[in-house]
Amino acid sequence: MRDYLSWMKDILAFTKEQMREIDSSSLLQLKNISVAFGKLTAVDGVSFTIRRGDITSIIGPNGAGKTTILKLICGLLPLSQGEIWFKQQRLDKIPPHHIASLGVTQVFQDIQLFSNMSILENVMVGCHVWTDSGFLNTGLKLPHAKAEENKIKEQAISKLSLVGLEQKAFMLPSHLSWSEQKLSGLARALAAEPDLLLLDEPYGGLMATEIAMLSRLILQLQQDGITILMVEQRTDEALEIANQVVILDSGEKVADASPTEIRSNAFIATNYLGGRVKGMSEVHHAASK
Amino acid sequence: MDLSIVLQFFISGVNLGCIYAALGLGFFVVYSVTRVLNLAQGEFVMVGGMLTATFYSMGVPIILSALIAIAVAGLLGGILHCGVIHPARNLSKATQTFLTVGFAFAIEGIALLVWGWEYKSLPNFLSTPNIHFGGATIIGQTPWVTGITLLAVTGLFLFFGHTLQGKALRACADNPLGAKTIGISVDRMSLYVFILAGAFGGIAGAVITPLTMVSYNIGFPMTIKGLLAAFVGGITRAEGVILGGMVLGMAEAIAAGLMPSEYHSIFAMIILMAVFLCQPHGLLSSSGKT
Numbered sequence: 347m348r349d350y351l352s353w354m355k356d357i358l359a360f361t362k363e364q365m366r367e368i369d370s371s372s373l374l375q376l377k378n379i380s381v382a383f384g385k386l387t388a389v390d391g392v393s394f395t396i397r398r399g400d401i402t403s404i405i406g407p408n409g410a411g412k413t414t415i416l417k418l419i420c421g422l423l424p425l426s427q428g429e430i431w432f433k434q435q436r437l438d439k440i441p442p443h444h445i446a447s448l449g450v451t452q453v454f455q456d457i458q459l460f461s462n463m464s465i466l467e468n469v470m471v472g473c474h475v476w477t478d479s480g481f482l483n484t485g486l487k488l489p490h491a492k493a494e495e496n497k498i499k500e501q502a503i504s505k506l507s508l509v510g511l512e513q514k515a516f517m518l519p520s521h522l523s524w525s526e527q528k529l530s531g532l533a534r535a536l537a538a539e540p541d542l543l544l545l546d547e548p549y550g551g552l553m554a555t556e557i558a559m560l561s562r563l564i565l566q567l568q569q570d571g572i573t574i575l576m577v578e579q580r581t582d583e584a585l586e587i588a589n590q591v592v593i594l595d596s597g598e599k600v601a602d603a604s605p606t607e608i609r610s611n612a613f614i615a616t617n618y619l620g621g622r623v624k625g626m627s628e629v630h631h632a633a634s635k
Numbered sequence: 636m637d638l639s640i641v642l643q644f645f646i647s648g649v650n651l652g653c654i655y656a657a658l659g660l661g662f663f664v665v666y667s668v669t670r671v672l673n674l675a676q677g678e679f680v681m682v683g684g685m686l687t688a689t690f691y692s693m694g695v696p697i698i699l700s701a702l703i704a705i706a707v708a709g710l711l712g713g714i715l716h717c718g719v720i721h722p723a724r725n726l727s728k729a730t731q732t733f734l735t736v737g738f739a740f741a742i743e744g745i746a747l748l749v750w751g752w753e754y755k756s757l758p759n760f761l762s763t764p765n766i767h768f769g770g771a772t773i774i775g776q777t778p779w780v781t782g783i784t785l786l787a788v789t790g791l792f793l794f795f796g797h798t799l800q801g802k803a804l805r806a807c808a809d810n811p812l813g814a815k816t817i818g819i820s821v822d823r824m825s826l827y828v829f830i831l832a833g834a835f836g837g838i839a840g841a842v843i844t845p846l847t848m849v850s851y852n853i854g855f856p857m858t859i860k861g862l863l864a865a866f867v868g869g870i871t872r873a874e875g876v877i878l879g880g881m882v883l884g885m886a887e888a889i890a891a892g893l894m895p896s897e898y899h900s901i902f903a904m905i906i907l908m909a910v911f912l913c914q915p916h917g918l919l920s921s922s923g924k925t
Contacts, residue, residue, distance in 0.1 A: 475818030
């Protein structure tokens, strides 16, 4: 009996240790989250954890709820059920601008640049989260505000250099190509110095060379310590750079594993990979066969 | 026509145009960020004018009186945001616009209680005498009106174009969703623009009081004039609002010289109709979004 108790104690101690390790390495936790729009359940009881420093790709067919999950993390949509935790802080109760100041920024699929501002100004505004000069200070151009603005300008230029757009800093977004606009959106998001960067379809509308360049850039950001969560339709590219892959279908989580495990699963490989992602009905049909 | 009369029309037109531009800019700053038409804008003008006159009558120097009045008008803008617009933020923009009318009535009622029916006036700032030039007369307050309006407009342009907070306001005006996700509090920016609009109204009120007497009920006509300036020029662009104010001021100055006073409003309405028929979104509105 004593042996059994000591064995149980060891097990519990081991589990606690493991849990503590998981907690310290996890940056974002989605716990049983759901959201419904009327009768349509867009996300249904999804849970997963993102580890600090990882690149996580969410893949799945159209309407799987991938972009909805990004919007839920950013606070742009309210949760119907569940919890979202980021750095031991609950995200789903706070407004979007505060979430950004905690270190979560997003690059939208349709970019959402500020059309009446130059690219440099767009990126400078991205630094807004870490400024502490108030409205009056800035309005009166007091020395502290002036120094901060100069610092912000330098920071914005360095982010534009990182994405290779420093030459186009003074252009309006409408004068840039699609891929350049995407990179501007990325520079703006990076200006906020995020811990977690959310990318919605980063490869959408890009050519093969541009995709390769963007992949290199994403990997470089990972090396710089930024954790990345991306939603992507292009499964090959998404698996190529990811450490973790989450597959969603009809709002439900189908798989959460490493790219190697995902590729080695015949069922998933057949139905969700290979350039074509099937919907749940097709999967059920294939499974019944 | 005698050249001196043309000059007189021009001077009066610029003077009126500056006043209308200042009124219209109050609408512009609020509308550009919140998409709400603040129909209480004229009340800020009334409060600015009445308070300047009141403090002056209590022996406070005129410039200091004007500064206090502008600060109070700005504060009133903040109260409008915190007490009316923010609690109603989930309602439609049309509803929020109508709520500003309620606020305007409340301010007018309070002003009636505080100041009664009495009209108030002020001498020209620093007792500036009238200037006679080329056969035309420039009223002593006119350079103050033009100068202060130009200063305020320049300050506004510099603030929007060259400061980070100004850029953040422009970001909210351009794309509130994008602004939220990079950490800009659209609610806070909305508060700032209401304070700014209040201050703009206060400036207009303080500078026009030496030219035209003010009373508790001038708010509504001022709101209409400001709206006309904003819509004639295009409410989505500051330059448009300034142009709209100038067009309206010039038209009114010409109408005042050529027509009996009862036709002035008709003349202004004809201009408005003509502009809207030719340029439905205003003279300088490039986006077409109003």
